[in-house]
Amino acid sequence: MNHSEATHDLRLRGYRVTPQRERILQVFYDLPAGTHLSAEELHQLLSNESSTPISLATAYRTLRLLASLGMLRELDFSEGHKHYELNRATWEPHQHLVCVECSTPVEFTGAAVADAARQVAEGYGFEVLDIQLKIHGVCATCRGQGK
Amino acid sequence: MNHSEATHDLRLRGYRVTPQRERILQVFYDLPAGTHLSAEELHQLLSNESSTPISLATAYRTLRLLASLGMLRELDFSEGHKHYELNRATWEPHQHLVCVECSTPVEFTGAAVADAARQVAEGYGFEVLDIQLKIHGVCATCRGQGK
DNA sequence: GTGCTTGCAAATGCTTTGCAGGGTG
């Protein structure tokens, strides 16, 4: 699914295709895979361009809408605000390592965790849509610095 | 580590043992394993008893303190507020299945995911303190009801 | 007695919402 197919899909589902929604979708399609934006970041990014100013309220509303339609994935890194990224057909589970000392986040993806998780979910009769793993720990740098 | 060892540890680390902190620690030690409370829930629970009224601000402050000391674990279920539980010596990774349709949460623990996660973390030189897995999907009930 | 802690209330940060005007289908 590309940008124009997405807007077409929006219309099909009974939602109107507004310049704001088109622009926001395009932003996410243009984003490198694995990049994610918060509502505030999206709003900032669109404020910088003179063409399509979008209110913060609309940014929030649109992100929620697109996430509820499955077009975007909602990520929660416990930073006090949510992040969103394009829900690509071939998604990888999101895995996040956070150092409790310096808060440095490391992102990665891996199959082993996903497989294990999928197996459990299926045991409960769940159809898996998204897998998010968060590991808290102490990074190598902070471990080195005494304690 | 039990309740009184915990308060002793508090003192050792230079923090004062106040009635509020003792009472909150006791609440968590009395809680069945796997149960978790939000700041609001803790505050409610303590408001019901005539003996130790604790302000909401103190509930928040104490939860944050105990979590930073590693005595409590901070859980984030994407419900808009955090939950806390006792960080027992033999903790199991927290795994959370959430149905995107009906929001029903299913909690479970399992070794397979933990092992896979631990392996990745060690690859990055991390000392693992906590593992939290969140799976979004559609539960059996909601899958049954057409869609 | 010193200064960490508490309570209160006000402030903050993220997100949602009511309402009136505007644009899509």
Place this chain on the structure above:
DNA sequence: CACCCTGCAAAGCATTTGCAAGCAC
């Protein structure tokens, strides 16, 4: 041309913080 969307500002939650009084050590 009906109704969904947007923008604005105000409201809503969860959580944090400034300050004066209180209590642990």
